[in-house]
Amino acid sequence: MAFRTKFKHSGGVKDPSTFSHSGFHVGTVSSPSSNGLFNYSVNTVSQSSPPSVLAGTGYSSLKRRVPLCKVDHGSVTDWLAAMKDSSPPRTRSSRVDADDMEYNNWMESYPSALKNFEKVLEAAHGKRIFVFLDYDGTLSPIVENPESAFMSEEMRAAVKEIASLFPTAIITGRSREKVYEFVQLPELYYAGSHGMDIMGPAEGCGGHKIQGTRVLNDEGNEIVMFQPASEYTAVMDEIFKLLEEKASKVNGAKVEHNKFCVSVHFRRVNEEDWLHLAEHVQQVLRSYPNLCLTQGRKVLEVRPLILWNKGKALDYLLKAFGFGNRSDVFPIYIGDDLTDEDAFKSVARRKHGLAILVSNVVKDTNATCSLRDPSEVLEFLRSLVKWKRRCLSRHLFVGSQNILHKRAGVGLNQPLT
Ligand SMILES: O=P(O)(O)OC[C@H]1O[C@H](O[C@H]2O[C@H](CO)[C@@H](O)[C@H](O)[C@H]2O)[C@H](O)[C@@H](O)[C@@H]1O
Numbered sequence: 001m002a003f004r005t006k007f008k009h010s011g012g013v014k015d016p017s018t019f020s021h022s023g024f025h026v027g028t029v030s031s032p033s034s035n036g037l038f039n040y041s042v043n044t045v046s047q048s049s050p051p052s053v054l055a056g057t058g059y060s061s062l063k064r065r066v067p068l069c070k071v072d073h074g075s076v077t078d079w080l081a082a083m084k085d086s087s088p089p090r091t092r093s094s095r096v097d098a099d100d101m102e103y104n105n106w107m108e109s110y111p112s113a114l115k116n117f118e119k120v121l122e123a124a125h126g127k128r129i130f131v132f133l134d135y136d137g138t139l140s141p142i143v144e145n146p147e148s149a150f151m152s153e154e155m156r157a158a159v160k161e162i163a164s165l166f167p168t169a170i171i172t173g174r175s176r177e178k179v180y181e182f183v184q185l186p187e188l189y190y191a192g193s194h195g196m197d198i199m200g201p202a203e204g205c206g207g208h209k210i211q212g213t214r215v216l217n218d219e220g221n222e223i224v225m226f227q228p229a230s231e232y233t234a235v236m237d238e239i240f241k242l243l244e245e246k247a248s249k250v251n252g253a254k255v256e257h258n259k260f261c262v263s264v265h266f267r268r269v270n271e272e273d274w275l276h277l278a279e280h281v282q283q284v285l286r287s288y289p290n291l292c293l294t295q296g297r298k299v300l301e302v303r304p305l306i307l308w309n310k311g312k313a314l315d316y317l318l319k320a321f322g323f324g325n326r327s328d329v330f331p332i333y334i335g336d337d338l339t340d341e342d343a344f345k346s347v348a349r350r351k352h353g354l355a356i357l358v359s360n361v362v363k364d365t366n367a368t369c370s371l372r373d374p375s376e377v378l379e380f381l382r383s384l385v386k387w388k389r390r391c392l393s394r395h396l397f398v399g400s401q402n403i404l405h406k407r408a409g410v411g412l413n414q415p416l417t
Pocket residue numbers: 134135136137141142143144145146147149171172173174256258263265266267296297298299301337339
């Protein structure tokens with residue numbers, strides 16, 4: 001079985017840059033980070049007509065590529081079909097049948113990161129590992145009510161241990177504050193709103209204190225590291241209200257304010273009402289040419305039309321850690337959703353790294369390997385912790401042996417007799 005830690009796809013998936021950006025003017029706006037740590041530029045996409053591509057999301061590279069921002073009936077039905085594809089019914093067993101040929105064939109191309117753990121270690125050997133984790137569907141199982149997407153205590157403990165050994169960040173579509181309520185680990189870095197709200201790392205900004213999702217300066221004031229869509233705050237509040245009003249007319253619909261994006265949930269809406277709800281969303285969006293729609297697991301998300309996504313957030317964080325262009329960096333990104341594809345691509349662009357898709361069904365992806373569900377994610381994280389601890393204790397042992405050797409006046413490589 002071929003195990004690739006570096007992305008090399010044989011077909012089906014294309015680089016998003018190869019897709020048409022026609023009708024757009026892509027400009028560069030310098031958007032300094034508010035703590036002046038370093039400047040980073042954000043591409044904005046100004047549209048002369050309704051956009052025909054997604055703003056820097058992974059969807060554009062997937063087989064069933066749907067121009068979500070385009071407002072016509074055909075595209076709406078395509079989104080809904082794609083949405084069903086991306087989140088299969090929960091009645092399906094979470095353990096995929098051993099004889100599920102399709103899945104097993106797929107696993108040939110996207111091998112299990114657990115079953116191939118030794119190969120992961122080989123690939124990471126001598127490199128600096130950074131861990132990036134998506135939240136929903138990765139650290140917590142998908143549930144009906146987004147407010148109840150709790151992570152287990154075991155998962156929290158594993159993530160805590162991971163963060164004590166490797167720089168670790170959560171990159172999520174949720175608001176930074178919301179995901180922190182779930183995760184409750186102050187030692188992590190958090191990028192909320194699909195990477196549009198990044199806080200930390202504290203060391204990177206001069207040893208400031210980290211408190212929950214907040215980084216504080218010496219005066220105790222909060223430092224916001226990077227919010228590339230900060231000028232959209234008011235418009236997102238406005239769109240949230242409008243969408244809430246529309247959604248209140250559809251049974252089961254729920255609208256969630258994720259600060260720089262707004263999610264419209266379909267999970268508890270009868271399928272026969274999906275089209276109706278999607279049309280409401282489209283209708284609201286018509287008056288906001290600077291916003292666009294993306295799709296996730298039974299969710300449509302309204303976000304600013306800027307070229308910023310989870311992949312850019314990963315790049316940003318690595319740079320903030322001081323490892324932006326280092327060839328010995330080994331990012332591990334684990335995610336389950338379409339929005340994670342941008343981060344998978346970002347890992348693929350690097351010399352080393354591992355992009356892991358969490359899925360128990362066949363999906364087209366830019367990841368290089370897979371895990372079935374959050375319980376396998378937990379196992380993978382625990383394996384990583386175990387391995388790192390073994391390495392550290394081996395180093396400690398070798399270090400103490402060397403001290404003994406020195407004290408005994410023998411050369412470092414000579415055995416103590
Ligand atoms: O980037 P993520 O951390 O994966 O967040 C993406 C969205 O996740 C949440 O919605 C998804 O999970 C819910 C709880 O399991 C589920 O009910 C919903 O159907 C899924 O789409 C979250 O509620 C969204 O705001 C996030 O954008």
